[in-house]
Amino acid sequence: MSLLELKHVYKIYGDLHALDDVNLKVEKGEWVSIMGPSGSGKSTMMNIIGCMDKPSKGEVLLDGVDIAKESSKNLTLIRRDKIGLIFQQFHLVNYLSALENVMLAQYYHSVPDKEEAMQALERVGLADRARHLPSQLSGGEQQRVCVARALINYPEIILADEPTGNLDDKNEEIVVDLFHKLHAEGTTLIVVTHDPEVAEVAQRTVVLRHGKLEREVINENFTGTFQH
């Protein structure tokens, strides 16, 4: 059984088909990129996979559970337990330190554990910046805090929305290397991007256009390493 499976998924707003009969399978431990131009339905797809929205039609099976049929309350629970979110604009709480931002995800999941949060920051190489506020961190560092926050509750899937969209080349490389490390550890990664270079690092790239799944590209030479 696939970890994630989309079966004939539609998302319709009036006359607009944001997603139009999309079928997709993601296996456990796989690294998949979702690519496409603006308005292709990438964000809509991410919202549905991230349990923040429901499809108009179709099934979305996450670990065997059809999340399309779940209540908002259950979706919150599933999102909390199974999904780790990474955003293009980081979305760190600006009055909390890096460590507290990581602990925030623990707080809403179970119980904040300072040591565990510190270990997550160590994994992303930011142990020495734990006490800093987001405004005292560079963009790349903020994104790494965001990755640590996404990892802290051991989610089934890390869902990253344009994770390198706001980063310079150097930080982009650091973040992609981090993804590679996570993938090597067995983490399932779904990365939404419009950057072909970032997309091509993944094992498989899914291309969306006008809400339809246009094509899938398997990276035969997958190494997970990133070269500009």
Place this chain on the structure above:
Amino acid sequence: MFLRMVRGTLFRQWKKMLMIAFTIALGASLCTAMLSVVLDVKDKVNQELKAYGANITVVPKQASILNDLYEVEGQSAGTVYLKEDELGNIKTIFWAFNIVDFAPFVNTEAILDDGSSVAVTGSWFHHHLSLPTGEELDAGMNSLRSWWDITAGEWIDEASMEETAVMIGDALAERTGLSAGDTIHLKGTEKEGNYWIAGVFNAGGDEDQQIFMQLNEAQALSGLDGCVNSIEVSALTTPDNELAVKAARDPSSLTIAQYETWYCTAYVSSICYQIQEVITDSVASAVRQVADSEGAILDKTQLLMILITILALVGSALGICNLVTASVMERSRELGLVKALGAYNRSVMSPVLTEILITAVVGGVAGFFAGIGFAQIIGHSVFNSSIAIRPMLIPIVTILVLLVTFAGCIPAFRTILKLEPTVVLHGG
């Protein structure tokens, strides 16, 4: 983490929180001031209205029947009297503390030197009374007839003046050519003698033709020792309602519960009933003009105060609503993020609510004390006295502040409930 988030927001949005606290303080202060006045205005207005005289008259039962038959208000039949030694009982009734003043009256006639007859009334003037309960009080005409204009001399003071001191109406003074300091010879049915005129008054009515003297002297003139024709009582009362009207008609028609409520409320009819219980063969009745005026003025004053309170609270709620909603909108990304991280709506709302409650407590406490100050300003400028702050005000204001705060937060909470993390985090 929860407290860290609350503290973070309170410090980060301190200007907004200060505005919210100020809005709550404003509402709480007006609410406290108005409710303090509402709770105390009854006594204050009653005290003011006491200047218009007694609101209860007590006459012998038989005299009351004759009064009813012949519609002669305020007069009493000649042969039935109340007992002077029972007068102190008036201050032993359930509502004794609401009896502000009272005075007995003996009505008689005397013959002047020119052979003409003059009405003589005996009463108390600053009469010191030692009650069986151990209470001491001064009662009498001086405050019951506070509107009298003393045109010459002064009020009789029983403590410092001879028993033969009298006051005469200015019409009589003019007719007889007498004034304060002169002596007048009076011949009653049982006694005659010279009386010293302590003062001349203008009452603007029939009393201007009369002589007022101390009770004992009037009783001696007419041989009515220990007898009283009527008693006037000034009491602090509660405006009548349906129960009071029903009870005034027939107390026996009330149920036990209604009777207890009525008996234990300072309705004028209830006080009259209790006076009748302690004065043998008496009928106590309300002076309707005064009692009704008290009720109407109190009702209108209280209504005005309550309306101002409601308007202040509504204004506060609207202010809180705008400020809290603006605060939530400003933090929509943060709130959307915690929703995306898996927080339930109640978890998202609880820090917001805690912040507002902390702000409300600060604003409410500040407003409460400011309101006490406002109440004193109102008390001194309107009633020339302090407004009593009742302990019951604290729970009332607390509940109202909380209700207004919650009401003001409703739109903000609706915004939080509708907040879609997808919209605020990456624009849909």
